[in-house]
Amino acid sequence: MKNNNTNRRWGKIRLTAKGFTAIFILILALMFLADIAEPDKSFSERENRYLAEKPTLSAAHLLNGTFETDYETYIDDQFLWRDGFVNLKGLSEAMLLKGENNAIIFGKDGYLFNKYLTLPDQYEKNINAIEQFAQNYPEIPIHVLIAPNSYAVLDQKMPEGVMNVDEIAVLNETKQMLESGSTNLDCIETASVLNAHEEAYLYYRSDHHWTTEGAYWAYTAYCKAEGIEPVSLSAYTPHEVPGFYGTLYASAGRLNGDPDVITYYDIPGAYVTLSGEGPLPLYDLSDADGRDKYGLFLYNNPSQMTVFSGKEGVQPLSDEKKTRLLVIKDSYANCFLPFLTAHYDEMEVVDLRYFNRGISALMEEDWDAVLILYNFIGFSEDNNLIKLMH
């Protein structure tokens, strides 16, 4: 060992064991110092979340270990060249021919998909909650629309042999179960109409939502189920918001195609009120310039809002009085509901995740129907549907 101390060459530099040690001491010391010196950031645009801050030291937290855990999270979140390291990992994964990163699968034609291998128990709990809800209000028709996620519809774009949850099969089973169990419940099946338009731009490539066009085709399925005439898409004026990088892109850490384009349609006359404030326009275009562009639809999930069709001559379901729909929903409804303004004068829109009251007080009002609209993954993981029973 001793004699080859100096006679190894690397280029023209002789590297000794001392020099070797020095290199690694330098790496460690510089990174240590630079990491400490680097000012903390409070928000990560890319991850769309607040980063952990330095925890305050207290004896109690130190002893029960929460200080240590928080401190580790803080070090992780605030680490030097965080974005660069995240990219380096993405690069390494790509070189390993990994078809995924962070549970996002790279599909064909630039599509990113969720990896969703297990149906959580929460799904059944939520279905039971809906069933219970329907039994509590037997005189009100309840429409349930659980939208399949992109991977379940665009199976041509999915890599072969991913053993994701078969959403379509689960939804069909649920439909049978719910409709045979209650008389005032119907499940709106959207998979076939979406499948029939598989070539269209139904889902965002880089985001977990459906596009406005996807929502439109689901809307036609809704109309068919309720026996109303859908308005043709060409009746509306479209507007485009380009450069949309969605949530799947944020998770995957890289895009394998172009950014998405969001389309929204003018609905003349329609407006919303937000906790009594308003009228406000249907679309919040201030979001169109930000990162979270999908937020332009219905103000990005307020706990409660009212959507008004705002005009005479909507196709009334009943001629005598205003038609009123109660919508219980997640963000898949946001680009879907504008189409329903053609059929309902007033929609009360509730997002149970942020709605901290029971639903029973609302149910005392006079509703023509209730629409429960979620996307499949969101629905299976949401533990707020219990609020339907209170």
Next chain:
Amino acid sequence: MVFSSLIFLFRFLPLALLAYFLAPRFLKNGVLLVISLFFYAWGEPRYVLIMFISIAVDYIASGGIERNRSNPIRKRLFLALSICTNLGLLLGFKYSNFLIENLNAAFGLAMAPIAITLPLGISFYTFQTLSYSIDVYRGEVPAERNLIDFGAYVCLFPQLIAGPIVRYVDIRKALKSRTVDFEQIESGIGLFILGLASKVLIANNAGMLWDDIQKIGFGNLSLPMAWLGIAAFTLQIYFDFGGYSLMAIGLGRILGFEFPRNFDDPYAAKSVTEFWRRWHMTLGSWFRSYVYIPMGGNQKGFPRQVFNLLIVWFLTGFWHGASWNFVFWGLYFFVFLVLEKLFLLKWLNRHTIAAHVYLIGVVMVSWVIFAITDIGGIGLYLQKMFSGPLTGEGLYYFKSYGLTLILGALFSTPLTKKWYAQLKARRGVFALTLSVIFFVCVSYLVGSSFNPFLYFRF
């Protein structure tokens, strides 16, 4: 604290090394003791008490043994004190709930489980201090009279939580006086980074596939998927554990200690007998020295040997976890070891290729028993491995993880040793390669905290 974390690499390690190398010689063991206690206390400060108990009891017990060399009864009593304390800690913390569960099941009782978390590394350091007391009792080594030095031996942070199990005899000299030169540090750095890469790049990635297999559900697996899954686990456990041992050995070397080797290309073995001489070697030799040989080993006839093996493999299995599947896992190896002693080994020695296939097959099946804690799950998984549907489902996983697994398989052969030696011979390239690997490892550690918050927009 674990080695494969940013807080260890970029906070603890630089500061600990700085303190250690700046300290004058007579303070080094003291510094080592303090930083090791800090390392252990991080996250679970209460359990430092166990460390103190362990140090105090074994210090007193070994001192007692030393002073009573001529009094066999008192000597034994002091040994018993050490054994009871160490095994008591291990049994109490690790096996209480297992005992309660089984008593409940056997007698229809309804005792509530105790809310305790397993102190980190307790299986390792109790075995380590046990070996010390027994060695002192046997007169193989004098008792350590310097409390600081002894404390440093018990708590030494590199091997504290996941081995190798270092016997006091092996590092006594280094504990008293050690020198470290740059060649040693260089080789320590190399082993540490190799270990880090094993853990972060191979074990964690293979582990992701195994996680997916569990999420898909064993009932939904095709035959190829079942094999792919257990292949992933086979790599995960080796690189996880082997990687950790390498990091420990590397850190030890930087500090001037030479720890025993813990893994020696186990998957290249040609029999189960050989496998266990290459896998978790310090545990194997522990059971050999302190259980198998004291019981008579192979010196008291074949039936007695088989019985001794049965005990050793029951204990080896049980040591790995407080659950029946680990016991079965140990006994599974017992069966193969006895078969090999009876006739199989001779045959295997003559059929090299068949021997490799046999070994890897036996080991992969063993990991099914090891990885799945419920017995029904083990049965289902084995059924899928041997009679599952031959479908192309899961094709995606072969494509997506194939290269990772192939690389892992390559690195678990003796080729690694060869490549490593070649690389090491050219120091510049060695340094460059190691730093690239180090940065990629860091990128995976940072990447695992990359956690986009999406839910609110669903």
